[in-house]
Amino acid sequence: MYLSFMFFTALLIPIPVMAGLMKKKMSPYRVVVEGAIGGISGALFIMILASAAGHSIFSQFQENIRYMAESLAGDPNVANFLGAELSENQRAELLQQIYEQAAELLPSTIAIFAAAGAYTEYLILSRLIKINGEPAIRMDRFxxxxxxxxxxxxxxxxxxxxxxxxxxxxxxxxxxxxxxxxxxxxxxxxxxxxxxxxxxxxxxxxxxxxxxxxxxxxxxxxxxxxxxxxxxxxxxxxxxxxxx
Structure with a gap:
């Protein structure tokens, strides 16, 4: 649940942040960066709240990883893919290691998600927001x-x-x-x-x-x-x- 809130916050917060900055006629890319930082900060705040409530995001991740690894280890298709010579416990350990390595990239995943979201949101906001009757600064060509x-x-x-x-x-x-x-x-x-x-x-x-x-x-x-x-x-x- 908290993980979903983190991604939702990373996507939502850049909107008001960028809307305010766009009125100052700042560089579009700087506005996007500021918006992404706001989204990342919001996600970090959710993580802190979760930890304060006794629900560590990474602990939940570890539990989910363990459950998924054990479930997949018993799948015949996964067993054939990984090799029949591996026991179910060995397959579970291998899958858990793979998932744990992926879980370590959670911070950068949220940051990239926030940046991509902020960029897309700026493209939309720049067509909706007007400053003193004039359209907002459009994003430069990629x-x-x-x-x-x-x-x-x-x-x-x-x-x-x-x-x-x-x-x-x-x-x-x-x-x-x-x-x-x-x-x-x-x-x-x-x-x-x-x-x-x-x-x-x-x-x-x-x-x-x-x-x-x-x-x-x-x-x-x-x-x-x-x-x-x-x-x-x-x-x-x-x-x-x-x-x-």
């Missing part, structure tokens, strides 16, 4: 999307921090590293997608073809890596500026 260059410094700094925590066997080290990787992979992949959009725009490629190309890349590990590297290169070298 091909114009640019991360600040100092995000690379933040990425390296946070990664080094997580590396130090992991090496000193601090409990949050591995979890922090996993979430940092997920967040920055997402951010750099977005930047990489914008490069492809810009390149195809300059070549006159229809948008539907560009979308198909990106979806194709996202289906493969090497494609995701390519998007991330392309995005990182664009952040550092500003390749899109040379395409204009």
């Amino acid at each position: 091909r114009e999307f640019n991360l600040p260059r100092n995000i690379v410094i933040a990425w390296v700094g946070l990664y080094l921090l997580s590396w130090l925590l992991t090496n000193f066997e601090a409990l949050p080290g591995q979890m922090l590293a996993a979430n940092i990787n997920a967040l920055f992979d997402f951010a750099f992949s977005l930047q990489g997608m914008s490069v492809i959009f810009m390149l195809c725009y300059k070549r006159g490629v229809p948008k539907i073809i560009v979308v198909i190309i990106i979806i194709f890349l996202l289906f493969f590990g090497i494609g995701k890596l390519l998007l991330m590297i392309l995005g990182l290169a664009d952040v550092i070298f500003r390749m899109k500026q040379r395409m204009r």
Whole structure:
């Protein structure tokens, strides 16, 4: 229940936050970032409330994971997929480990969910809100999307921090590293997608073809890596500026 509230809050809070900021005629992307931060803060508040009420989100997650792992371990199809040589207990332990690794990404999942929701909500709000009789500032074309260059410094700094925590066997080290990787992979992949959009725009490629190309890349590990590297290169070298 609390987990659902967290995602709902992450989706709801950005709306009033962004509506207020849009009246100040701030940069659309900054408004989205502020809205996403508001959504993440709201989700964090729900987590704190749950803990204060004696309902730890992660404890509930662990119980659900254990239940799902035990249920799936007895499924004949899962047994055939994982290998008949594994006992049911071994399958349950393996599945539990997989689910626990996925559960560690809950913070970054909520952050990405809040950011994606805020972006979509801004697109809608910008068509509904008027400021002194004038329409709100519209979101720039996705091909114009640019991360600040100092995000690379933040990425390296946070990664080094997580590396130090992991090496000193601090409990949050591995979890922090996993979430940092997920967040920055997402951010750099977005930047990489914008490069492809810009390149195809300059070549006159229809948008539907560009979308198909990106979806194709996202289906493969090497494609995701390519998007991330392309995005990182664009952040550092500003390749899109040379395409204009």
